Amino acid sequence: MRTYRLQYKFLIAFVAFFVILLVPFSIVVYKDYWVTMERLDSIEPLSPEQRAAADLHFDEILDNFMFVSFYVFVLAFIFSLFFAKIIMDPVKQLYRGARELSEGNFNTKLDVTTSDELGEVTRAFNQMADALRKQNEELNRKDHYLAAMVDPMWVVDEDNFITDINPAFSRLLGYGKDEVVGSSIFDFIEEEDGKVMRRKFFEADPAEPPAYEISVISKTEGIIPVLLSVSSIMEDGEATGRIGIIKDFRREAALREAIKEEKEDTEAIMDSMVDHLVVVDRDYRILRANLAARVDMGERLLGEFCGDVLHGGSGRCAPGSEDCPARKVFETGQSRRTVHEHVQDGHRRAFVEIVAFPGKDIRGDVKHAVLSMRDITEQKQFEDEIERKNRELTMFSGISKILGRSLNAEDIFNRVLDKLTELVGMDGGGIYLLDEMHKSLMCAFHRGVSEGFVLSAGHIKLGEDIPGRVALTGNAFVSSDVSQDGRAEKSVLKHSGVKAYACFPIMGKEKLAGVFFMFGFKGRVFTPEEERTFGSISEMMGISLENVRLYEKMRELYEQNRNRRAEEHRNLLDLSTMLATTLDLKKVLASSISLIRKACRADFVWLLGLREDHLVLRAASDGDFAGGEEVYLGGAASIERRVIEKKKPFVTRRLAPGGEFRFDTRLEKYGAACSVPLYIGDRALGAFTLYYLAARELPEEEVHFLQTVGSVLAVALERTRLYENVIIQKGMAETVLESITDGVVTVDGEGAVMAMNSAAGRITGLPPEDAVGNVLADILGASPANAELRLKVQACIEDAIGGKVTSAESNFTVSGGRRLPLVFRSAPVRDGKGETVGVVFVLRDLSVERELDAMKSDFVRSVSHEFRTPLTAIVGMTEMVLEGEVGEQRARDYLSTVLAEANRLSEMVSDVLDLAKIEGGKEIFTEGEIDFRAILKDVGEVFEYAIKKKNAGYKANVNGTVKGFRGDADRLKQMLRNLVENSLAYSDRGCNVRVSVRGRKGGVTIEVSDDGWGIPGDELQYMGEKFYRGGSAAGTKGSGLGLSLSKEIAKMHGGSLTVESEAGKGTRVVVELPERRD
């Protein structure tokens, strides 16, 4: 409203201005008019018309003047409005801004529209508004801080009345701001605390804000322990109030309580421990100690150096003292365990196990070392005891092992000495064995003793020196320093440098066996336990020594026995080998007799055979006796007669003439005799007798041995006799067997070969003598390829044993991979009683038959091939001629080829037919005198072209007398043609072919030879077999009939054809034809 007033003021000012301006002007105009009129009147009086006109003009001027005045007034009004607006707008804006500010909108910003003083005012207003906004923001932020504070805060005036609190205060104490402002702060603090606080406030130095642990009273939770810090609010150096910040101390208080309890507990635990616990600082002073430590080491322990207290010694642990665990803990920061050995009360040794742990502060630095100490003396003693026992046991077990494992004295005692010196830690030792005969001790084994010493002191008389005394008395001698020992006055040890010495008797079961000693160059205390141990060991040694001696004795006996047995065995073996390898009776007997004589060390041996009732000399070890002599006639009471009758050996120690037996006069010089009968079953064969010059006793074993020899000899004699009988029959059978081409094998019930003929040997590839004794199935079925054969053979043997005759067929793969088709037939072999004792196998190798079969089909193929080629010409060319495809001249050529090929075909057909005829014996032999020269000429002409083409050398000649030889000329010509054709066909260009016909006594020899390809050895055997064509025939034409036909022709003439050839060298065919007589 006031603004409007200002506007009106402007309007009034304007109107006034207008009036002030217009009134003088109107007066001037009016006065001017009247002046003008008077002047005009003075010059000339004015007529009324003039006056009227002048009045009118004046009215007009007045009208105009009114109009102008109105116009100016309106203009002035508008201007005044306009200026009023220009001035009022910024003022209004300022007014608005000021209102907004007063309403709290500090973001007010006014537009500066003019650059005049009003603009300046606006700008100043804006700056003021900005400054106010910043101030306000600062205040707001501070309010936020206060609100965000977790810890409660209050502000009091100088009289401690609360002026402000933050929200945390309300949260903790449960009072709203309205409730507390104006109240005394002490209303919220426990009374006692309040009193203290008042005093503290009074004393407090304003620069250092104090902190108090007090309790406040909460509306909801009662009394709460807190930490209060108070600071003064200073204004112009004058304290106007205080700010207090409270920290809820409930958790801390609880924690503190817990720590306190914990500490008490720890103390209690520490005190309840039996082990000593002390805590030392880095100066090794004891800071704390548990009850056990305090009791045992005195209450005044605290503050002492641990070294002084613990081992009454040197104060602080010296640097480098290895086993100070506290030191180690400080150095390394790691715990450390060690065992200290303390000497207590001057002599008692105590062992203390100390475990030191690092005590670290909050930064992890080691501040203290906690030492836990335990007296382990007792435990240590137990351990030592156990260790000692262990050592002893080890020693015992080691030594008893050695003693138990071997029966070789040297081995045992050397090792015992090694073990003992090692286990006891002595420098050496030895064993003296008692020589009862010489009443002395011999050093048998020793360790660490020089040979010189052994030589000088190795032989000790009983009772001399220490070992001698020990041996004599049986009491051990032990000395820790022998050089100081009075008992060793006379001993060599006295000055030997030996100090520790122990000598123990080695006791056998009943008597002393020796002594053992040990020595060391250093003094050594032998504990009673050790002495006991040595005693036990020496006992063990004694037993062992006796065992060894016993064993050696037994061994000696055993060896003797064994040698004797071995000799007997060897003799028997010699005898049976000899018997088995010879079948010559005389030789058998002579050898046996001499062997027996040698084996039994007899002076004379003879063997008498029983012929009818007489005893006939069969063999004697003395050349004076002739075989076949009848020594004792039937009924003569000789020693041999007696043993034959009694069927058992007889020994006589003395041969007394006129005694019980009758002796041949030549035997009178002998003193003793032993006779052994020879029997096969119940059949007596004779007896043999050993004679000794000296009277002697024969041990039972020897008689037993002779009996064995007798049995062997009897069997051999019988076998030889039977063999001689059988050999003739067998010889015949064998000849038959050997001459048949089938393999015959006899096997026993187990399938082992008993006999085999040579044909079987050829088939199996094993010489018959090697095959005997081997199992047939193994011989035939050795390789996996023959598994089937093996099964079949086994089945056949089983069948045959079952009495069946069976046959089977199988392939037999021989070494080298060749397969033989084998057919075999098996039949049981029965003995005289009709029992099956074996199986006879007949093996037939079918490969030759199979090969012939193959050859036959080869022939069919080959003949068909040979027939097809000429047929091609005949069929093909005839067709072309008939079709009129060739000219007349060409047709003629064709037909002549057809004719030639037809002739070749016809020739081949006749070859085949000829062969069939000759073989079938149907060929008619057209005999006449043969002119060989003419035949050779003809043959030469036939091959003239072929020879020329091959550039071959061809020579044919006839030698000797061939005149008058009779034969089939056509056939012989055919034969020669075939042979020459072969020579030319199976040779390279430039070959040489020779044909010679030589007359000789009783016939003619025709030879066709060449230096061509020859025939390999393995094919040669089939040459001349019908239809066979060798490997080199593959590229040549032929029916494989030529040589067969030639052979047949030679045979037809009563002669023979043989082929000799070597691969690469050439072939020679020789035909021998006998002279034919009418």
Add this chain to the structure above:
Amino acid sequence: MSKVVVIDDEPFILLMLEDKLKRAGIDVVTSRVSVGALDIIRREMPDLVILDWMMPEISGIEICRLLKADPELSGIPVFMLTAKGQEEDEKLGMKCGANRYITKPFSPKMLLEVVQEEIEAGG
């Protein structure tokens, strides 16, 4: 003009085949020896090769096997001409890569037909 190489050690067969095939407008190159047969084939590059099986030195089967193993020549069809009549022989011949197996004796007319057939098929 098509070309056929015939290798046979029997001169009359060469003569006969040459006459027959030439009359039908086919160029014929013949050889009596098997040695060098492959060289001839390589030189002539014929449309067809007719080989006798049984020849001295190198058999037809061997030539056929070598020819089929040669990448340059393996495309040329081969007829085996042979007096071997057994079935297994034929199998062996086919195994060696022969395209046709003609048993002696044969009709020249029939042979010409199959030769023309093969050449036409080969294009």
